[in-house]
Amino acid sequence: MSADSPADRAGVRTGARSEPAAELELPRGVALAWGVAANPQRGPKREMSLERIVDAAVEIADAEGLAAVSMSRVAQALGYTTMSLYRYVTAKDDLITLMQEYGTALPPEPDPDLAPDDWRGRIRHVARAQLAQSSAHPWLLDIPIEGTPVTPNNLAWMDAMLETLAALPVTEDERVAIMLLITGQVRWQGVIERSYRDAAGAAGVDPQQIDDARDSILDALVTADEFPSLRRAVDAGVFRHGDDPLAFGFERVLDGIAEYVSTHRDGTPAPPPLSEPDADVADDRNVREARKAIREAEKRLRDARKVERQAIRAARAKRRATGE
Template sequence: MSDAPDGQAPPLPHAHAVTWGVAALPHRGPKRELSTERIVEAAIEIADADGLDAVSMGRVAAAVGFTPMSLYRYVTGKDDLLLLMYDAASEIAMPSTGEGWRERLRDWAVFVRASYDAHPWLADLPPSSTPTTPNRLAVVEAGFIALEEVDAPDRMKLATLLLLLGYIGLYARASSDAGVDDAVRAALPELVTDERFPALAPAVRAGLFEEPVAEPESGFRFGLSRLLDGIERWIERAGADGDDIGRLPASIVADKQVREAAKVVDEARARLRQAEAKAAEAVARASERLEAVEAKDRAADAKAAAKAEAKADQRAKAEAKEQAKADAKAERARRKEPSSR
């Protein structure tokens, strides 16, 4: 039950009250020279340049030219400041011109991603299933408009938008190589062995990780298109709720027996990989032996054919020689015959 009188919104935490424009103004302190907007802008500039960890009340105060205590008249602490930054950076204009839901939802995702490109630290603040500030709600509102023509429950539309928001934030983090040491990157071809990573090792040796992600844009488009493919397939099934996947309690991951079972599976996979390697080696050796036998047979056949050809040549020469003798003999006999008068 809310403690607010009927028809009135309950009191909001300070930062939320600021975003909704219902916060009380500071009763004292510098006027005009300092404001919540200026504080938030300075904090965003710091985060854009050096990351979210670089934002502190002291550094923001130095950036605006006031003492940290002056800031507390406008924001109650860093948590308040982060929420205000999150909401301010989420102010996105989304002029979609797509004709169908897929095009409009794609445009929506592209515009949201642009805000993550402008403010990479947004990826460090995961979206909530219940957005509570105006600009974050406006993002969801734009997504609902994109899905207006889709005949599906609102809760499934929200799940769709959360899926895409999660992908956008995760891709923003996954495509960043800011924390990768060049020496470690160079060592990966030696560290990623065939024994431990049989599927990945050949690709790593071929240069898969030699450079940072060269075309993050194409990777993003590919992932987004596949997600939209899946959503489209779901819509074609009339928004069926047949995706019953049980939730796995987090405690199961740490369960001793589960971990031991996983270890057994890993060991079995390792043995399977060794067996497959031996089988592949056996096949390769058998292929080499077969190739050697076939090569030997081909050589023998070629030798026999050459021998037969040589014999045929000899017979032909002998026959030609005998024919020549016979012709010569006949010629001599013809010459000895008396001339007819």
């Protein structure tokens, strides 16, 4: 098997593995990705293989999206029965795992022109490559995140990102948290850019034309009386000719990391988590009643703002009608 074969790109490993991973009770898809799953005892002729199955599934997803992938559709593309596939991949979830390995591929090698302590440049290098993978295989963004990844290529990306942060004087906990912050920002950017590409493709226009059209709509609908701050942004041409807000946001994330490293390495306690309270607290009657009251108050506020907007529009229409 060549170094750039589909199996290598997918993380589908066909050789025996003597490491402890071979002795673990792994989910079938993860075991296939690591090359420690048992091969099928029988099946179609040699033309059928795990690599060909993954290739066919990825080709369908690239053309039509993840929702178009099914075991029967992949079998049809290969010219076999669906039952033939189940001898290699026992469930669609396992196939999705292998597709993700294929689409994720391996992270880039470190840029030799960047110094080891140039953590910002090294992060940009890996982040651009990560964004390129989601652009090449947009369906990757539709695969749910179900905890820390445990397949080879995903772990290789985690390792590469952590290596870019090796020069920072932070704890391993902080390093992992910073990695999650960066990868989350890149994933969000991938989602936004994909949405623009999809909308532009459906309309048969350039993505910039979408922003131009939206700017025209905002210019017509947004008034200084109703949305004063937004009106200033429209008048400034932000939505038509503004700088790339995604690139700006990414750089501010890096600024924040730099600021944290320079000023918060003095033993300051970590801030409390933003997640919801524990389940036993969430079930407390007082908490439930408080949340219900908040929801009702928010609804009243939304209704009041709706009435306010309607009153502003009515007053503006009256001024136009009377010539005031």
